[in-house]
Structure formats: C-alpha cells, structure tokens
Amino acid sequence: MNAARLPLIVLPGASGHAPDCAPFCAEASDRERIVALRYPTWQTYVDAGLTAEALVEDLAAEIMDRVPQMPVVLLGVSIGGHFAYAVALRLESLGRTVAGLCIIDSGAITAARSVHWKARLVSHAADLLRRGRPGALALHARQLAWRGLFRLAGDGLPVLARDYSAPLHRIGKIDPAFEEELNMRLLIRIAATWMPNLDDRVTHLRAPAVLLRTRVTVSNDDLWRRRCLDLRIIDIPGNHETLFEAENATALRAAFLAAAEEWSDADQALH
Structure with missing residues (x-):
C-alpha cells in the first residue's frame, strides 16, 4: 500500500475553503486522488440543530460513499485537524483502513478570543x-x-x-x-x-499520524500525543495565516510527502 498514492481526504479550516492542495501532490496527476470535503452552511446548524458528533458521522459516511472500500489518508487543516482525527476514529471503528492522518497547525478550539x-x-x-x-x-x-x-x-x-x-x-x-x-x-x-467530550476519554488512533505545525500551535503538542500514539511532529515555517504562502509551501510539501513515504515504507516492511 503506497500511502502517497491513496485517496487524500481533505478537511478544511473553519472558513470551509479547501486549501491549495499543491503541497500534497508529488506530481500533477496526484490532484485526481484528492477529495475535499465541505462543512454544512450555517442554516444547517440552526435549522437542524447539528452537533459536532453528527457532523463527524456525516463526514465519515460521505467518505465511505465517495471512496468505497479503499484505504484513505486524512488531512485536516486547523479546526479540520480535530474533525479529521474524530472521523479517522469513526472509520477505524467501522473497519475501514486509515493509512495515515496529517494534522496541520491544529490548536485548541474555543469560542472565546485567544490571549494574543x-x-x-x-x-x-x-x-x-x-x-x-x-x-x-x-x-x-x-x-x-x-x-x-x-x-x-x-x-x-x-x-x-x-x-x-x-x-x-x-x-x-x-x-x-x-x-x-x-x-x-x-x-x-x-x-x-464538543472538544472537552472528545478528550474526556481519549481513544487512541491506530493509524500513523504526523502533526505539521508552526510555532503558533506548539503548546498543543501534548494533546496530539495523547490522541495519536504513533505521532511524528514536524516544525514548518510561517504562521497560521501564511503557512500555505509561496515562501512556506515548499517546506510544507516536503514535510507531508516525507511523512506519507514513511507510512508506505512501514506498511511494506510489515508485509
């Protein structure tokens, strides 16, 4: 199983806009394997009373519908990192293979303003x-x-x-x-x-994971270590707003592709 060639499921940040996925492609044809998910609009939250738990169920169901039976790699940006982790747990509980999880600059989520x-x-x-x-x-x-x-x-x-x-x-x-x-x-x-409930009784993800993070979210490393036993942390340049900018995209791409290749190598060694 080559994790670098498996379907890549992208969960965006809170804006709902999928990031520029070029850093996650080894070559141009890799764009065909990217599946960018979208979050519901605000009307769904207020009309249907949508909860985070229900959103995770819906996202997992969408992945199973769009990528039936095949192992997947999940990638979550910012708030999408938390949803990607929860969706990965859900997929594993349903017997689906998650080949890897990539979390990009995902800090703690709070409705209050941050100190800085x-x-x-x-x-x-x-x-x-x-x-x-x-x-x-x-x-x-x-x-x-x-x-x-x-x-x-x-x-x-x-x-x-x-x-x-x-x-x-x-x-x-x-x-x-x-x-x-x-x-x-x-x-x-x-x-x-939802976040406190998610971490009250942490369920460890079986899939290998990598946390690509800037200095802005370094304080959350321990949170991700508790969630993902097989976790590698890689520093990336820039900050939460600029990590996808041209001057930082090369480093982001190198970090992601190196992690995906490691997952592939580990899987081949087991077989």
Missing part, C-alpha cells in the same frame, strides 16, 4: 500590506467587522441566526464575507462545546 488575538490580527494586516495586497486587506477588514458583530451576540448567536434566518441569508447573498464568517462562528461554537 490582537497581536495576530495586527501581524496579519501588516503582512498583507507588506505583500502589497490591498484587496485582501480590505476583505480582512470586512471579515473582522462581521466577526465583531457576531461576537456581540455571544451565546445567543444560534438563536439569533434561527430567528432572523431570512434577512441574514439575504445579507450573505450580498456579501459572501458575511456568510463565511457566520458559517465559521457557528462551526467554532459547536466544536468548542
């Missing part, structure tokens, strides 16, 4: 200015404005979204940044509620 949130925002804005990307900076400002509004709603955000679903949907049609931020806020809220 201001510094991160200023750093990201300064980086966009340095790169000469005024359009991206303007989008960033809009996202922050909507994010601040949603934070004001606090724990009442799900109820507010349910009660004012129609006008919120219309605003989302006008400004996609609004829709994305609302999707993100509600996904983070259900994940933050």
Whole structure:
C-alpha cells in the first residue's frame, strides 16, 4: 500500500475553503486522488440543530460513499485537524483502513478570543500590506467587522441566526464575507462545546499520524500525543495565516510527502 498514492481526504479550516492542495501532490496527476470535503452552511446548524458528533458521522459516511472500500489518508487543516482525527476514529471503528492522518497547525478550539488575538490580527494586516495586497486587506477588514458583530451576540448567536434566518441569508447573498464568517462562528461554537467530550476519554488512533505545525500551535503538542500514539511532529515555517504562502509551501510539501513515504515504507516492511 503506497500511502502517497491513496485517496487524500481533505478537511478544511473553519472558513470551509479547501486549501491549495499543491503541497500534497508529488506530481500533477496526484490532484485526481484528492477529495475535499465541505462543512454544512450555517442554516444547517440552526435549522437542524447539528452537533459536532453528527457532523463527524456525516463526514465519515460521505467518505465511505465517495471512496468505497479503499484505504484513505486524512488531512485536516486547523479546526479540520480535530474533525479529521474524530472521523479517522469513526472509520477505524467501522473497519475501514486509515493509512495515515496529517494534522496541520491544529490548536485548541474555543469560542472565546485567544490571549494574543490582537497581536495576530495586527501581524496579519501588516503582512498583507507588506505583500502589497490591498484587496485582501480590505476583505480582512470586512471579515473582522462581521466577526465583531457576531461576537456581540455571544451565546445567543444560534438563536439569533434561527430567528432572523431570512434577512441574514439575504445579507450573505450580498456579501459572501458575511456568510463565511457566520458559517465559521457557528462551526467554532459547536466544536468548542464538543472538544472537552472528545478528550474526556481519549481513544487512541491506530493509524500513523504526523502533526505539521508552526510555532503558533506548539503548546498543543501534548494533546496530539495523547490522541495519536504513533505521532511524528514536524516544525514548518510561517504562521497560521501564511503557512500555505509561496515562501512556506515548499517546506510544507516536503514535510507531508516525507511523512506519507514513511507510512508506505512501514506498511511494506510489515508485509
């Protein structure tokens, strides 16, 4: 079994946008093996009362439907790393082979602001200015404005979204940044509620795993060591916002492909 050639299931960050998958391809044809999953929209969270546990079940079922019987490699970015771990456990419990799990810069999930949130925002804005990307900076400002509004709603955000679903949907049609931020806020809220339960009684993943992380999420190494007994941790350059940028993508690609080759070599040695 060559893990570097198996279907690669990608679970994105909270924005719901699949990352640039070029760093996970040894050659151009590898793009054909990538299956990028999507999270539900905010309407699903408020209308159906979707929980993180139900989302994990749905994601696992989608993988089994789209990639029947074949071993898979799971890759999760940021919040997607936690979902990828839970989905991998679910697949293993159903008898499906998970050839490997790659977690990319996945820190603890909380609905509250992080201690260093201001510094991160200023750093990201300064980086966009340095790169000469005024359009991206303007989008960033809009996202922050909507994010601040949603934070004001606090724990009442799900109820507010349910009660004012129609006008919120219309605003989302006008400004996609609004829709994305609302999707993100509600996904983070259900994940933050779910995370303590996920780790109350940790189930160890049998599949080999690699954690590719920047200095931003180094404090979470022990969490991932508890979850994944066969874990390798690799430092990657950049930060949470820039790890996929051109100057960091080469290192990200080398780290991922090296881990996938190790999984393949280990499997061949067993057989």
